[in-house]
Amino acid sequence: SHSAYRLFDEGIAVCDGYTAAYNLLLKLEGIDCGTWSAADHIWTTAELDGHTYHIDTTWGDQTYGVEYRYFAMTEADAVLNIGVSGPGVVKTALEQVRGESFEVLCETIKKTAFKVTRVGQLVAQEASRMLGIPFGIIDLSLAPTPAIGDSVADILCEIGLEYAGAPGTTAALALLNDQVKKGGVMASSYVGGLSGAFIPVSEDQGMIDSVQAGAITLEKLEAMTCVCSVGLDMIAIPGDTKATAISGIIADEMALGMVNQKTTAARLIPVIGKGVGDTVEFGGLFGYAPIMPVNRFACDGFINRTGRIPAPIHSFKN
Numbered sequence: 001s002h003s004a005y006r007l008f009d010e011g012i013a014v015c016d017g018y019t020a021a022y023n024l025l026l027k028l029e030g031i032d033c034g035t036w037s038a039a040d041h042i043w044t045t046a047e048l049d050g051h052t053y054h055i056d057t058t059w060g061d062q063t064y065g066v067e068y069r070y071f072a073m074t075e076a077d078a079v080l081n082i083g084v085s086g087p088g089v090v091k092t093a094l095e096q097v098r099g100e101s102f103e104v105l106c107e108t109i110k111k112t113a114f115k116v117t118r119v120g121q122l123v124a125q126e127a128s129r130m131l132g133i134p135f136g137i138i139d140l141s142l143a144p145t146p147a148i149g150d151s152v153a154d155i156l157c158e159i160g161l162e163y164a165g166a167p168g169t170t171a172a173l174a175l176l177n178d179q180v181k182k183g184g185v186m187a188s189s190y191v192g193g194l195s196g197a198f199i200p201v202s203e204d205q206g207m208i209d210s211v212q213a214g215a216i217t218l219e220k221l222e223a224m225t226c227v228c229s230v231g232l233d234m235i236a237i238p239g240d241t242k243a244t245a246i247s248g249i250i251a252d253e254m255a256l257g258m259v260n261q262k263t264t265a266a267r268l269i270p271v272i273g274k275g276v277g278d279t280v281e282f283g284g285l286f287g288y289a290p291i292m293p294v295n296r297f298a299c300d301g302f303i304n305r306t307g308r309i310p311a312p313i314h315s316f317k318n
Contacts, residue, residue, distance in 0.1 A: 015042050015058040022057045036132060043070075054078070079136040080128050083193065084120035087142045088149045090180075094158040105159065106179050113140060113183025121188045139193025140184040141229060142176075144204035146287035152176075152197050153206025164199075164207060165216025173197060174227035194263060196229030202282055202289035203234055211290045218249070218292055226256055231264035236280050236289035239272035246270065248299035258312055 004021035007013035013021065019035055019042050026033040032047040036054065043056040056070035093112040097104050117140045128135040144152045153164035159172045177196040184191045199221065201207045210216040218235065225231045231253050237246075250266045257264035271280045274291050281288045 018058040018061070019044050022055065078133045080124060080131065080133045081136040081139065081192070082120050082124035082127070083139040083141060083143075084116055085141060085143045086116050087144050087152050087155055087197075089116060090142065090176075091149070091151070091155045091158050094155065098158070102175075106175065109176060109179035110183040110186070113180045114187040116140060117184045117187035117191065121190070135190065137190045137192030138184075138188055140180060140191065140195050141193065142180060142197040144198065144200065144206075145285055146203060146205055148205055151204045151206035152199055153204050153210055155197075157206065163213055163215035164210040165220050169216075169220065170223050170227055173199070173224050177228050194229035198230050198233065199224055199228055200230075200234035200267075201292070202236065202287040203285060205287070208288070208290060211292060218294060222249075222252060222256070225253065225264055226260055226262075229263065231257070232266045232268060234267055234269070234282075234286065234289065236269045236271050236274075236291050237294050238275045238291055239270050240275070241270050241294050242298075242300075244298065244300045244303040245294055247303045249294070251303070258314060261314065 002014060002016050004013070004017055004024055007017045007021045022044050023033045023035070026044070026046055034045045035042050036045045037043075041058075043054060043058065046053045046055060051074060054070075054073045056073075059070045060067050090109060090112050093108050094105065097108050100108075117138060120138050120140065124135050124138055142152050142155070144150055155176060156164045156169060156172050159176070161169055161172060180197060181191075181195055184195050199207065201211060201221070207216070218232070218237075221232055221235065232249070246268060249268060253264050253266045256262075269280075269289075271278070271291060274280060276291050276293045278291045279288055280291065
């Protein structure tokens with residue numbers, strides 16, 4: 001029902017019925033209120049103590065109970081951020097300049113990133129207008145998927161590597177990341193987020209191929225995280241890997257993030273019952289992954305020390 005009466009009488013209404021009913025209650029309390037609509041939906045706006053609040057009673061009435069996330073949101077609580085990707089677009093552009101100089105290579109990546117970012121910003125601005133929500137930032141991140149042709153590893157091969165993981169991989173990834181950021185910054189004043197290349201194993205068919213070919217190791221992936229936007233990502237390891245070994249890998253990644261002053265992470269997945277040579281299927285955009293070997297030498301003495309590592313010299317920035 002679209003009627004406030006029906007909501008009070010039978011407890012049934014769609015968004016305009018909810019909004020009309022709630023606005024009636026607010027007016028009875030002397031609170032100035034109105035409505036805001038976007039994308040075939042409507043909700044309440046109310047003025048109180050000089051501030052505008054958004055209240056969506058429709059989404060607040062959930063089957064499991066009342067959801068307060070949509071109650072009394074200020075306009076600062078809602079902002080539209082857009083993420084755009086496109087490894088396949090970059091690879092296709094590079095195919096047109098195969099064998100050209102580094103200058104041509106870099107300019108091509110930069111121009112492609114510029115175009116993708118500009119299109120993303122146009123979409124964001126139109127969505128912002130339609131939704132009535134301010135536009136925040138645009139994040140151009142080359143985030144691969146398991147789909148063929150949507151691979152960061154394939155871009156690295158197009159740059160000149162036989163497989164991702166071959167000598168020169170870290171340099172090629174640094175070049176790619178740098179040009180993506182430069183192109184994005186040229187295209188928009190609102191670039192944010194990570195805005196660079198991601199290197200998950202299970203979500204990138206080219207990375208999976210590199211692991212299966214023996215071209216890339218956990219240690220090489222760790223080196224690559226020094227120059228890209230993320231850390232060790234979606235890596236399946238044997239289920240019997242010791243906890244201290246996993247802690248050591250995480251500690252190494254934390255050290256890289258701290259020294260390089262960059263975001264990083266370690267999304268390692270011990271797969272119970274599987275060992276090196278097996279694969280694990282995650283499904284959907286998470287893809288599948290071959291189980292990667294972990295260095296067999298122990299770090300127990302280091303990890304099991306008591307106390308804590310002191311704050312690094314980087315902390316003296318004031």
